[in-house]
Amino acid sequence: MKIAIVGAGAIGGYFGGLLARAGHDVTLIARGAHRDAIRANGLTVESKDERFTTHPACTENPAEAGAQDLVILSLKAPAVPDMAEKMLPLFGPDTAMITAMNGVPYWYFYKHGGPLDGYRIASVDPGDKQWTLIGPQRAIGSVVWVAGAIAAPGVIHHSGGNRLPLGEPDGSRSERVQRFSAALSAAGIDAPVHDNIRQEIWTKLWGNLSYNPVSVLTHGTLEGLSRDPDARRVLGAMMEESKLVGERLGIDFPVTSEQRMAMAEKVGPHKSSMLQDLEGGRPMEIGGLIGVIAELARKLDIPTPTIDTVLALLKTRARVAGTYKD
Template identity: 55%
Template structure:
């Protein structure tokens, strides 16, 4: 089984190491010092006191790789349209793309059924580039739960978590998802296959669309946002708007909003990924996490005043800091 990790940063590196342990033929797409170190010394994965080393093909030229059975895309959502052609060119005739980015996936309405079947989301796929170039029929959904970091070039540290939930957009069982799940489990990961992958996407997005932008605007950690009455109420209002949209689209939420907020508070003094990107001067995942929900609100005919307000402030913050 040939698997390419397109975007071998922290999460991508962790996946690559696990799939290497499973005996897959793994290749990595990386860049900069991380790329050069992996080429020279291999990839090292730190899990507590345990360290493993992995000699993997690593390149910044995807065109040099053989056709792949799976391409797992672990880039930030806004980076993907620019490399959609390279991703498509990597795929074997029956190859699949595994979308492991945060936020709503570009294929969201493929296989969903109903009157919105085939609707495209401009916020996450401007101009339909990914839809047209890669093709939604090649997509496998993936919700990423682990937290990892690049400790230094070529070295990935697992902070917590080992679950990557998988699912077909249509919800139907398939041999391609089962085979990938089996490989991931052999590598020590949890990889459940869910018939309603959109519900898992929304549970993670529920927090990301609220806590991430609030943290970027206030520079506060999850714990602080949840314990402050004002910001907690803003997050709760955004989440309730999002829940109304998702339920209108047929999604069921297994927990209520206050339990979801309590779960975020329990994480403690954690900086969201958006706040980390802001502090490092990197572009933030604004549209995939927040703009996409606003767009779905328009599609569903549901107002999003709290989301609209926070999104406007966040976009201006990014613009003034030149990190949009």
Template identity: 50%
Template sequence: MKIAIIGAGAIGGYVGVKLALAGEDVTFIVRGANLEAIRSNGMKLIMHDGTEHVTKDVKATNDYAQAGPQDVVILAMKAHQVEAVAKDLPKLFGPETTVVTMQNGIPYWYFHKHGGPHEGKHVTSVDPTGMLAEMIPPRRVIGCVVYPASELIAPGVVKHIEGDRFPIGELDGSSSDRVRAISECFTKAGFKAPVLDNIRSEIWLKLWGNLTFNPISSLSHSTLVDICQFPLSRELAASMMREAQEVANKLGIEFRVTLDKRIAGAEKVGKHKTSMLQDIEAGRAPEIDALVGSVVELGRLTQTPTPHIDTVYALVKLLARTMEEEKGHVRMQAAA
């Protein structure tokens, strides 16, 4: 398959190297230091066991038109970064091009082929102008939930930490030829990519933790185990999760694990800084609306009170705005 990967960061680099090593025709759409590094040295992947893989036969460009029509386009960036590239994406589309969305949180296409009273509704917190739905028509989309953890440790170099699961699914729950072909492609590359008949349920399961632990960690500068073991923050997380569960239930979603088990899973991760906390410390714009704001929006849509989520959302949005205005970052430092 001809596969374009938008972004060669932690997840995009990991996926791209594995697909290229499996024989797929991979093009990274990147810029800056990453572009130069890949062009000069290829893309390197350091696995969790220390083994190294380098693929030098991948293409890298910042010119979408030069890359041309693809069989599959993988969006491997954070949700709030997609709008910046949306207008260029159609240059990668042929008549049958499929787009695999790897963003965390509620996606812009959530209510496409959803059925019921909310069919076709627009998620404005994720796609405020409607540009994403226009430039990336939901009919092209295969949903994907990302479970692996990795990090970009240098331009053109990704270190894998753990995980290999990328569940995927058609928005209408069908088992189409294209979703099976993508599953087989990912499986050949060494990933677990089961085809799900309800990709939204899997999205909510991951979001259940992200919408709580990410903003709480950012506001408290604490790791997952700290949040889970401190009684007050553990109860705050649980309260947010209960509110989110009620919203999800009203949209027809049932969680396959209990709330306590989900918190216990986060606790087992240990002294891990969430991606949002890492962004706050680095002075990068944090991923807030897809993870938290979207749940606030869906709470209003389903007439479900979400007071704990609303409060945390307001605080982390204010933090992000202050960082932007001051052009700074916030980081815990040892006292002198």
């Protein structure tokens, strides 16, 4: 199977390494020193249990790869709109794309069937570039439950998790989603097919939309924020406001906000991905994690005063850091 990984960083590189080892024709889309190291020495994946090196193709230019059977999009959300047009050579008539990203994806309301069926999300897909150029019909949803980092150019350190559940936007168990699930599973990736991938998206989003922005504003860890009474009030209010949005869209919340914060506390003194991006001088996933909730709340006439306040402060912080583009 021809598979392109767009955004072959820590997570995309991990998936690409496993798929290349399994014998698939993998092309990694990467740049800079990481690309150069992969070309020269191959891609190395290391974890507590093993270390292996594969030699997939690696390029900065998707046009060099040509049409694929499957594209795995593993970029952070702010980078995707600018990449959408460059990705077009990867798509043949039947090419599918797994959106292996945090937050709400651009295709979310494609075949949704709810009150916002067909809605295009401006905070996630400004100018409808992804919807128009790539198309929602190519999309297969997923949620990344994997932790890792680029230990050095060309070297991926996998620190935990191996789960990438997949799901069609319409909830069907199509031939293509079952085929890709089987290929990923055979490569060592836990990729079950879900009938309601949006539920899985919200399971992760509920923590990300609250802890990520509050951690940026306070520099607190998941454990520290969970134990701080003032932070807990803000986190809890954000969760309850977003819960109203999710429920209006058909999402069930099997745990309370208090239970969700207890789960985050157990993660320990971990910095959120958004805080890591701030400290690294990188654009933060503002639109896909919290901006989208504010946008959908307005469409549904649901007040979200805490979310709106935190979002405004988060944008200001990003502007001060020089990483925010309206």
